[in-house]
Amino acid sequence: MATDRRSGFERGRWWPSSPRVRDGLIAFLPVALATCLGVVPLAVMAYESVSPPITLANYAEALGGVYLPVLGRSLLIGVVATAACLLIAYPVTYWLAHVCPARYRLAALITLVLPLWLNYVVLNYAWVWILARGGVLNYLLVALGPLGEPLSLLYTHTSMLIGFLYIYLPYVLLTMYASMERLDYRLVEAARDLGAGDLRVFVDVVVPRTIAGALASALIVYARIAGAYATPEILGGPRNQMISRLIVSAFYEFADWGFASALSFVFLAVVFVGFCLGALSGSVRNELKRW
């Protein structure tokens, strides 16, 4: 393919400059933007986190007893919320790819991933009205009878988890759908014809064929959940601090950029380890590349 194109191009000798130079020029703007705002800031942060002059004090503080539990909590919540997303995404994407009639499929897919494009600050806020003591859910539960008095759901771990599920499930649906669609349905039928039960079909056919996509979407969403800021601020309570809250307050309230950078790098390192573990598997790597 590539050689084809190259030779095809050499035929067009009338173009004076080298095609490589021309492509380089075209690539320059987007790459420069991504480098200046992605790569360089990471380098600046790395420098910032070990200065002045050269010290690991910021890292020592970030890994100290006060902040480590917050990091642990962020990661744990990330794992739980991601697992919940996958648990729901499996049946929903399976339905979408293999059960839903083809002519409704696109409409159903768009309906299910539309929340991706809505404002997540507003979406989180909507749950305040559902979960508050005087909110819709408590009203329904009390009015319809099952509860004597309203539950305190808002500003807890539960409300935060619901918020994460709400915001990030569409991402998982979208990525999982891509790999669920590639699952050949004839395999499921074959397994059934050979006498496999439901659980067996799921464990031996559906999961092995889709696990790479599931892990890839889990990795992407996990990092986002663990580093989310708006959801814990809106739906979490003062006892549910997460890592991003610490980073933001180090940046804004204490103007301690070195410490904020060190915290970010510790967090980034943990996320990166997850990616590396995922990338060890070639099929997950391919799935990630598709993104």
Next chain:
Amino acid sequence: MDLHTPGPDGESESGDRRSALGTDADAGAGTGADAEGSADDNDGRAVDTGRNGRLGSGRVGFDRVRRQFFRTVVLCTLVFFYGPILAVGYLSLAPNGQPSVPIEGVSLRWYVAVLTDARFVESALTSIGIGVVVAIGGTALGAMAAHVIVRGRLDRWVRGLIGLIVALPLFVPTVVLALGIGVFAGRVGLGFGLVPVLLGHLFWVLPFSTFLLTARYATLDAELSEAARDLGASNAEVARTVVIPLLAPALLASVLFCFALSFNEFLVTFFLAGSAITTMPLELFGQIRIGATTFLNAASVLVLVVSGALATLASRFEAPV
């Protein structure tokens, strides 16, 4: 019971299934293999409910349970997604500033209040302005990156590297990137305000526009461009008369998606805006932290309607997958 009778039985069985399952199966009947799939599916969690089916009367009942399971899960997901939005819409109609459930009347006064609120209108206009610039700029940059990634005559690893650098915002947690850009802007002396926010948003939407366009670009027939070139078109003419018209739906979708992304972006703006400018998500976030009000509900509905309409429009041009 689990044993599916193979062979000739299959035909009559799926017929049974269709009649037993009524409208849904009928809808699926025209879709070939997928229609077969429609009744015959399963998931680990179906097994629990499936046991009831085993006690029931044979395979048709079993399929019905399975189908019921999927229908329930999907329906719950839809209620989960859209219930809160409907609730906020309902509560935005309350006449008093602090709505109670159920609301005590129906009034549009808070919509009027939102649309005449100077702060809200100003932040909305700021967001729209930034969104327009980012939508067009982000799509243009994305098209350039996509062109090089798909058609570039650079070495394979260079193109891979370009893809990787552009994809950075997808893999690095946003809070880390946002802090990085904030620290960088502070150290370089770029400061905070409109220009850093614009650049930050461009950077943030770049992977989305790039990969949306890359996907479409890769399906274009490279020989069309070759043919145009053989007929004497210059590169600019090839781009103008062949590539861009073929990419037009994807370009339009990219413009709309980039606008929606920028319009909704919160965290990067939070680190870069400083005190000079306020975008709508920032304004809403600030007010949400003060407390939930009918004013905010009405503002939320307006924001959701705008971004939802844009996304629906965009997906008409290019499917999200």
